[in-house]
Amino acid sequence: METTAAKTRMTTTRPALQRLAAALVTVSAMMLAPASARAENWPAKPVTLIVPYAAGGTVDKVARQIQEGLRKRLAQPVMIDNRAGAGGTIGTGQIARSAADGYTIGMVFDAFATESYIYPKLPYASQKDLTGVSYMVRSPMVLVVPASSPYKTLQDYVAAAKQPDTVSYASVGAGSSNQLVAELFHEAAGTSGTHTPYKGGGPAINDLLGGHVDSMIASLPLVMPYVQAGKLRALAVTARQRDARLPAVPAVAETYKGFEAYSWVAMIAPARTPPGVVNKLAAEVNATLRDPAIAKTLRDGGFEVIAGDSAQANKLIQEESARWGRLIKACHIATE
Incomplete structure (x- = not known):
């Protein structure tokens, strides 16, 4: 049986705990209030x-x-x-x-x-x-080659890339998405390419246009003007399906199932x-x-x-x- 002292302690403790809980709720509300206020008032400056x-x-x-x-x-x-x-x-x-x-x-x-x-x-x-x-x-990426390239189709490109040190590809830098998607493509196709990194898209495109590098996998917004002008040839897109803006260009996934980037x-x-x-x-x-x-x-x-x-x-x-x-x-x- 509970002693009188124990009952007294419980009677004294419960109100204290209730007051502590109420205080914690108040403090929490105060801590959250500034964040809520910031959200409501944002933005108040540039x-x-x-x-x-x-x-x-x-x-x-x-x-x-x-x-x-x-x-x-x-x-x-x-x-x-x-x-x-x-x-x-x-x-x-x-x-x-x-x-x-x-x-x-x-x-x-x-x-x-x-x-x-x-x-x-x-x-x-x-x-x-x-x-x-x-x-x-987002945008699909496109495998492109110079208009003067001997690679007319994706199959031409893959056949050449089966031979080591035959095909080179440009990127905007080591570790860039250009390099990663190119390496994923070569992994899927069982081919290889020599990576040629540049310090930005401009230099990479310039060397590609000049025929100093064989290919590049780049975003559609970057290469589309050159494809439309006939300066670059698009061999494939990396979307799951063909892109309506380049309807004649096949998707890589048509040859290598599941490829998408x-x-x-x-x-x-x-x-x-x-x-x-x-x-x-x-x-x-x-x-x-x-x-x-x-x-x-x-x-x-x-x-x-x-x-x-x-x-x-x-x-x-x-x-x-x-x-x-x-x-x-x-x-x-x-x-x-």
């Missing part, structure tokens, strides 16, 4: 959009397509800040170190998912220090950015992407509008990291 690549590149083009529309939706200036260098890691590092308040955000492309494999000494952890905001757009662009923010701000930003960005005029311009430029939310962006980054991480390790790919 937003800086860091593009970790040079002006005129793929990510920069998408950023400038949405800049004005996003400004209107946010009712605040949206300033693009190009911070190129080190494969995009300089600008991405700046995003990671920025205040997590929604006023400094960034845009990246597919290489973001694999940079931790290529640059193991990064001063930030890509998936820990940053979070996805929107899976914005895309170049993509996503918006990111510092990981501790309040969820309410991230969700509001994602909603405004995606509404901008779906604007009929903006969506048409992007489609005409070779992009497919996805307008996915934060969860979709993070899922994409995680899946792409796992997929290409395997290939990077298998092929011993590293910066040069």
